[in-house]
Amino acid sequence: MEQFFFHTVAGLVVLTVLECLAILVPLLMAVAYLVYGERKVLGAIQLRKGPNTVGPFGLFQTFADAIKMLTKETVIPSGANRALYLLAPFLTFVLAMIAWAVIPTNNGWAIANINVGVLYLFAVSSLGVYGILIAGWASNSKYAFLGGLRSAAQMVSYEVSLGLVIVSILLVVGSLNLNDIILAQRHVWFCLPMLPMFVIFFISALAETNRAPFDLPEGESELVAGFFVEYSSLAFGLFFLGEYMNMILMSAMTSILFLGGWLAPFNIAPFTWVPGPIWLILKILFVLFMFIWVRATFPRYRYDQLMRLGWKVFLPFSLVWMVLTAGFLMATGMLPVGSANGVG
């Protein structure tokens, strides 16, 4: 048995497929309950009940919505570019899933524990814009096109500061491996010494996932629904799933880079009894709650304000902070030089 799974190609393929399922099936369930949770939290913040009819406490509301959505007719606009129009939602959905291959859920537990994990995550999250841009263009509709263009400009802008934040983390850790980044936070989570970067990363993550207050690409009040205005049925559902999976992914990224990933908050007895994956899930839930909290609290940004914030506030600030971090590490001799595979 062990011989088959660990030493033959077929066995390794079977094992990897099982690992993928072990990540993706809970992830899809998590999306369903994230939607439910979001509506409940929004309801509580706005002094309403939220969904409470389908199933006990409305727990099956999302599934009812999903069934309704899947039974709708798939409409392809006559002027649309068919191939690209259908490609876009799949692209969004697939990109939201493949990023999970490198997320470590416990010490060394990841489908692929690769050396350049952070870069991989960053690359996948920067590709997310294509789904939106292609959807906007292929729909052959004014609103969708405007939404797509807005989204492209917005995501490219915020990626820059996101990248600089990641670079300052890497300076401290000295490795691109996600597991090493978590292990480097054994003594103190990066959200404390790097608090300003944590704030910038969180806000940029909101912009990357097109969440309120940066949801200009969909902007209901001006663009109807933005880039997916022409989509219906399954295609719309894939966009929807992709968007929420991206939210969870960004929360996981925030947890790993700043909140110590699967590490317990304190390295003492009652905390260390709880297994690592539970801590990671709790942290992801905390960040997700903040996503929803922000949505309920802040009004949508105007487009020029969004650009101003990205280029004139976040970019210079994160650049200066990165130089300061490097300078501080150099001055105190803490620069992790020569530790290719882990922190000293």
Next chain:
Amino acid sequence: MITQITFYLFATILVLCAGMVVSARNPVHAVLFLILGFFNAAGLFLIAGAEFLAMILVIVYVGAVAVLFLFVVMMLDVNFNQLREGLQRYAPVGAAIGVALLAELIFTVGRLKLVPGVQEPTLPGPQISNTEALGRLIYTDYVLLFQACGLVLLVAMIGAIVLTLRDRPSARRQNISLQHARLPADTMEMMQLEVGAGTDALGGFIRPRDGYGATAEPIDARALPARRSDEKLGA
């Protein structure tokens, strides 16, 4: 075996994509084929064991450069048949660039040396990740060239900004610090009106003395007849 199959797969798709970039009728399709080409190039890097370069290729070219390409191509109304008319004229330039690139490729692959005495960089051992190996090489032996590359990019960036920066006086810009520094006294004027007298008794409406970059002097309300309430009502 598997490595070879994947190599030929990536390489075949890459070459096909490169052909489609040139021959596609729809410019948006051309850019999308270019992106697919980038992906396959990244795959080739991965096979060669250069995972850092592969990821950087995807981040920089696919995640940033090609997005802007796509952005521009989608917005432009390009007539490709019109562009093809200039083909004869520009073909020699393209051919020259192609020859130069081919020559570079031959020099690299054939390990030909034009300058004597240049040492080949020593390959680092397998215990060093290729991110670190690249970093060591770039920031030690080739630091001047690397910095020069940075300067070239800086010049290009400044050039792009200078070319596109236009000071349009008609543009309405938001000055947030000016907005924050605004006091009620600057913008409001409290008036005491007698009952039944109307604002004309005080000389009509007085507009804000100091608006956003507007004239600093108070505007005489009587010079703006259209704003007077009684005339509006009468009209």
